[in-house]
Amino acid sequence: MTTVAQRRASSPRELTRVAERISFIYLERCTIHRDANAITAEDADGTTHIPSATIGTLLLGPGTRITHQAMSVLAESGAAVAWVGEHGVRYYAGGRALSRSAALLEAQATRWANRRTRLEVARAMYQLRFPDEDPSGLTRHELLGHEGRRVKDCYRRQADRTGVPWHGRHYLPGDFTAGDAPNQAVTAAAQCMYGVAHAVVAALGCATGLGFVHSGHELSFVLDVADLYKTEIGIPVAFEVAAESDQDIGSRTRRALRDRINKTQLLDRCVDDIKLLLLPDGTTASGSEGEDRVTLQSDREVAVAAGRNYSGEVTW
Template sequence: MRLFKVPKNLFPQVKNRFPFVYLEHGRIEIDDSSVKWIDKTGSVVRLPVATIGSLFIGPGTSITHAAIGAISEASCTICWIGEDSLKFYAYAEPPTADTQTLYKQLRLAFNDESRVEVARKMFARRFPDADLKGKTLQMMMGMEGRRVKGLYAQKSAEYGVPWSGRSYIPGQSSKSEPINRTLTFLNGLLYGVVTSALLSGGYSPRVGFIHSGSPLPFVYDVADFYKEYVTIDLAFKLVHEDADIYDRHVVIDAFCDRLLERKILMNIISDVESVLEI
């Protein structure tokens, strides 16, 4: 079985692709014409992987070796995630990235002075009116912690959704409050989208400037650019609209709408380039 290969220069750039497709409880295969998804009922859907930024593979999903090859050839990232996006197990990186961006990232991250300068530019996106000159990384992280704590309280009051703090019980999502469950799921989706974009741009998700000691520090650094509107505000809005129902498909649709509305996928790489330009 041999697929017709389209030249890579004809594939859409990541900024022009649909952000992601989430799949669970089924299998991904290929036939002589395309990659296909077969769900648990046996229904078949063709996946236009050359127009998708990333495939998020959830619980109960299998994928053939041939399908992974075809998806990779289309420069579509594959992310294996756990239930409610709580766990990010692995990702398959398309072999098309430019290593020059990685060299620059490493050079800046492994120099103490430039690392703090990049972090300062990242924080300046959230504190446009603050004078961050001379502030240490720890000082700026403290400012950010207070800002986010205040943001949660603000959204709680704005949407009338009770808030008692960030918490989540691994493996027992049904026991978590709707707001925490929704936040966790949305954050997981955002991390997957950011990972896909960073890989496409040749960056390493594992080399961060603010976060450290975690599996994907650069993903967390960049995701924080967008969390306020794309995950935090959206989570409180969704829970406000129906606090007793947690439908992940509704959450995914709303999340994609916000990504497209703010052109997040189109802007991730340029946003990263701007903070690394020092």
């Protein structure tokens, strides 16, 4: 009989594309195990089977226990795993997703390492968010000021649209209930967007810590990507949820945001936006995302085949 440990890992071409996956699944107070190529969530109400290849990010809330075999199949499927607080509103730790090509990572590192191109990417991110404004001449500090004004304007517009009273953004880390209903919804939406962005960034093989707007944190690039959709998706959904009721804000925000993400095909768009930011000229980074291939660096930016000895080509 074939055991779990003897099953071969799926090749990149056999995996479900990131854009076709469920954006995120939140579980709490259950035990998560593996059954063939699915994970199972067992609680007092029974056992639920979830195909691992359909998951973008698995958010593990309080009271969850996960087995080694469950983590193994999630890694083979290229799913990201994050341990979060109740309602999914605080990030604790994350499991690394499967990525086999360093193509986009190398492009990201190249643009990040140069201060000029790093600023170019930050400006491009701003223009993706606010296409009606040209940020080409703005300094970094000016970008921050313009972004802050546009976000404040977004809060006011959404409050007027939904009829929800808005007294400013107030968030107390570690205490989700400290804010009023719209603030709780905005916090829940933001944390879910971080999980979605984390899944895409990791699945593409990019470095989560090399941010172009945010810096100094292991998830700086994840925060950059999540913010691209804050004023278009995250904040509007949060105010719509708060307008319906002030009860069960966390779970209702997650469900509403998940539906909006799937309806707008955000994962597909997120993949395209990251590629556009890191490869703005439409060039293709060396290597294919689906290839499991290792090369060696040689002179003049030439990559040569690994797995062979080059001593005969060197004059001693």
